[in-house]
Amino acid sequence: MKNARTYQFASKPSIVSTAVAVGPLEKQSPFLPHFDLVYDDERFGQETNEKGHAYLIEETCKLAIMKGGFQTTDIDLFLAGDLVNQMTPTNFAARELATPFMGMFSACATSISTLITASFFLETNHMERILFGSASQHNAIERQFRYPIEYGAQKPPTGQWTVTGGGFGVLSHYQSDKPYVHSATIGQVVDCELKDPLDMGSAMAAAAFDTIQFHLSQNKGTSYDFVMTGDLGKTGSAILKELIRTSGVSSYFVDQYRDAGAEFYGNNDKLLSGASGAGCSATVYYGPIYAELLKKQWKKVLLVATGALLSPLSFQQGESIPCIAHAVELSMD
Amino acid sequence: MDAKTYQQTVDQLAPKRPVLKNCLTAFLTGGIICGIGQIISFMYMYFFPFTERTSSNPTVATMVFIAMVLTGLGIYKKIGQFGGAGSAVPVTGFGNAVVSAAIEHKSEGFILGVGGNIFKLAGSVIVYGVFSAFVVALIKTILVQVGVINW
Amino acid sequence: MKKLWFISCVLLLVGGCSERPQVTSYHVEDNQQELEKLEEFIADQEKISEGSAVFFDHELVVTIQVKPLSKFSKEKITKSFEKEVKSLFPDHKVFVSSDLKISWELKKIIEEQPEKDKVKKDLDKLQALSKEAT
Known part of the structure; x- marks a missing residue:
């Protein structure tokens, strides 16, 4: 099919709850009032950046599930990803959440690619609730793609700053009062x-x-x-x-x-x-x-x-x- | 959309590196770092029995130590963003490269992490420093043997 | 404030370019003839900004400071200077250094004007220091 890459979802899957957590630097964001969890420690009290990254994902997911009034056992599938090698933070968070899990990688587009995939799963009516989203942690990502954090390399004006934060949501069947x-x-x-x-x-x-x-x-x-x-x-x-x-x-x-x-x-x-x-x-x-x-x-x-x-x-x-x-x-x- | 026209659009719209300003700040930063180095060198000569020649070693060690402390406090990367090459080329930049890699890889342990990665950035400086010194020495030896110049 | 800056800059410039080198010296045996001979010789040097010398029992220790713009060829200047001093004082054991530290130390000796034994000790120490490589 030629135009199959665009799809209109007949079942209108709704995002029933979301949760967002960020690190300390993100306090200066104009979006701050809409962030659920704001941490003062960019490692979230963990000993390594990668552990902090996993903790961030886990806590945000738990909050998203709780805000929807669910238990982790209600989640039929957890779809998520991050940017670290082999996506260990997401994999480790999935271990803690103990839900059915599939990791996805679309680099920074993972936030939407998980939502699209989740929508297709719901369209089959086989599943009830799917947890989706993505996260990144500045230090863990910078060391992966660029230089050590403390290395004094000059960034050009086109350079960007990796956000410490994660956004996750629960997608379920259509509800008229939800997007x-x-x-x-x-x-x-x-x-x-x-x-x-x-x-x-x-x-x-x-x-x-x-x-x-x-x-x-x-x-x-x-x-x-x-x-x-x-x-x-x-x-x-x-x-x-x-x-x-x-x-x-x-x-x-x-x-x-x-x-x-x-x-x-x-x-x-x-x-x-x-x-x-x-x-x-x-x-x-x-x-x-x-x-x-x-x-x-x-x-x-x-x-x-x-x-x-x-x-x-x-x-x-x-x-x-x-x-x-x-x-x-x-x-x- | 072909790559060439897209590249043109990007060249038009993407902000350029402010080369002139960067050169000025690099000159300023590098100059200040070298000035501090000179003061330290004079101090070693004035207060300790070091000559102009022998004071260079403790001066380098002191500068690297200062860079190490600044790196640990997170100040050196700010200097680096301002000064660019001015803070990367002096020996403090070398110290920063070594120490930042050490801090970064401490989480993987002291052998595989710190030991294995400490020269991740500075390694190429050492390799090509030694190599170019060898080449220059070779050229000079040949020239002396031929009789073009003296030692 | 601006005027002060300007004046100090001019002073620095003028001070930095003062033509004839300044010479300080000390002769333990107090031979004025030898002293004058050397002082005149140093004063005639174009690329040198400062010179100090100590005579002691057929030993001559000289330190010089090369002018900033000639610093690139400091070693060459020092070598040729040494040669000329040696030919001026053929019966002396001549030691020349252009190192700042050695120059400072020699000036200290000149200021103190110590006795024979101490001068010998100090000068030996000085020459040993200048031979240190690291």
Whole structure:
């Protein structure tokens, strides 16, 4: 089927509860009032960054389950991922949660790719409640992809800051008072042969454009309160705007466009181009955006999460950065 | 969308590294670090029996020690973001590279973690420092043997 | 405040470029002829900003400071200087150093003007220090 990458969910799976936890630096975020847990310790009281990362995932998941009024035993499937090698933080958190579990990796787009997959599972009516989401922890991710934390390397203005935070939610069958997944577009890998790992916003903007363009072409005439990308940052979102403007996909869209990464830390120049990481889109989408949808402030939003599918090995070997973007259309009746 | 036109769009819109400003801050930072080094060197000469030649060793050790403390306190990465090459090229940058790797890998234990990774960043400095010294010495030896220059 | 800056800068510049090198010296046997000969010789050097010398029992210890812009060829200047001093005083055992520390120490000796035995001890110590490699 040619257009199978966009799908409209007939059963309208609803996000019944969410929870968001962040670290100390994220206190300066304008989204702070919507974060459920704010920790003063970036390791969350654990002895290593990776253990802290796992703890963050575990606690956020438990809170999301509790806020929905469930037990961990009510969860039929746990779908999540992070950016650390072999996703050990998520795997270890899944060990503690003891639910059926599948790990997913779409880099920073994991927040949306898990939601899309969860929606498909629910569409089969076989499952009742699925826990989904993603997280990142600054220190654990930076050491994985870049230099040691304390190394004094100069970052260019296109550099981004990995968020310490996680956003998780429980997806269940349709409930009229909760936001539901209207439709989704699965991204395809786009590679524009950019190679700078300190300018991933520029690389990911092409993937975001591809997915948004396709989704809009399949949903002609739909009006959105806004379209929001995950972590393109100030650089990437400027490029995406330009791509939209020159291609003429929807002139309407440009005014209604936001980027979670660019907004995440307010207008702090010290954090350069803005926030990034699997926790960036997850905390914003399942924190403030979800809350505003619940309050019916907005009715229809298109959430696009972008991911740079690189590894430290691949860019050292001179490979370009392939990128992906997944989109979900959330609605509120 | 082909890669070339996309690259052009990126080049237009992505903010550039402010090269001139970076050069100035690097000059300033590097100058201040070297100035501090000179003061320490004078101190070793004035208060201890070190000559101009022999004072360089304790001075380097002291500078690396200061860089180590600043790295541990999280100050050196801020200096690095401001000063760029100015803080990376002096010996303090070498100290920072070693110590930051050591701190980072302490969680994997002292043998496989700290020991195995401490020269992760600084290793290439050592390898190519030794190698280029060897090449230069080789060239000079040949030139002296041929009779072009003297020792 | 600005004026003060300007004046101090000018003073520094002028001070840094003062033409003739300053010479301090001390002769244990008090031979004025030898002293003057050496002082004049040092004063005529173009690339040297400072010189100190101590004569002692057919031994001559000289330290010099090379002008900042000539520091790149410091070793060469020191060597040729040493050669010339040796030819000026063929019956002396000449020791020349351009090291700052040695220069400071020699100036201390000149200031103190100690007796024979102490001078010998001090000068030996000085030469041993300058030979240290690490």
